[in-house]
Amino acid sequence: MSEDSHVLADHVDHSVGGFGGHAFRRFTHVSMTAVPFIYYLYGQDVADIVSIEAKQLVSIVCFLIILAEVIRLRLGIVIFGQREYEADQISALAWGGLAVSLALLLAPGEGEGLEAGIYGIPLIVGLTLVDPVMGEIKRTKQDLRLAIYVGLVVSYAVWLGCHYWLGTDIIAAILLAPLTVLGELPKTKEIDDNATMILFPLTGLMLLLPFL
Numbered sequence: 001m002s003e004d005s006h007v008l009a010d011h012v013d014h015s016v017g018g019f020g021g022h023a024f025r026r027f028t029h030v031s032m033t034a035v036p037f038i039y040y041l042y043g044q045d046v047a048d049i050v051s052i053e054a055k056q057l058v059s060i061v062c063f064l065i066i067l068a069e070v071i072r073l074r075l076g077i078v079i080f081g082q083r084e085y086e087a088d089q090i091s092a093l094a095w096g097g098l099a100v101s102l103a104l105l106l107a108p109g110e111g112e113g114l115e116a117g118i119y120g121i122p123l124i125v126g127l128t129l130v131d132p133v134m135g136e137i138k139r140t141k142q143d144l145r146l147a148i149y150v151g152l153v154v155s156y157a158v159w160l161g162c163h164y165w166l167g168t169d170i171i172a173a174i175l176l177a178p179l180t181v182l183g184e185l186p187k188t189k190e191i192d193d194n195a196t197m198i199l200f201p202l203t204g205l206m207l208l209l210p211f212l
Helices: 005-014 018-033 034-049 053-075 084-088 092-106 111-118 120-141 145-167 170-182 193-211
Strands: none
Touching: 018 120, 034 053, 034 111, 034 120, 053 084, 053 092, 092 193, 111 120, 111 145, 111 170, 120 145, 120 170, 120 193, 145 170, 170 193
């Protein structure tokens, strides 16, 4: 087995809980698809309970995620489904929570309800669906090129689906879908792809906005 194959296998072997932990992490990742829909449909209703704005609620949740991550790192704890090396570095979950929060706070929208998520929804759903698909292809097939091709298909399905369903600008959909996939490729300990798969297209969106 090649060195790259060993690295991909380690994603399962070094998960707390073994394959069960790996499967749980994948399930958690995909289930986060519901987050933007819940936020855009019911976020303000939840925020009204404590008399704040929906975006203030997002910021508070993000601060709590960061606080919990600081405590976790201080104690060197890894929970079921996390990888063992996350005991002493920022976890994929924390990076994902930060990136999702930034998407909800910064992505522009129109009107109320799901229409307010014309960019926030594809940014987040791109992460929650494309990342596990590409990850499983790389793990089982040991084929980065195939993972990229399939990732592009899924990413374009998300972005173009949001164009037809929500009214996401078609130019933005065409140009930003590949950035979701690009965000999965860098492998560095400094930042997890759960962040870059949102931050890359979010940055592109911010730069495109004056022209949309």
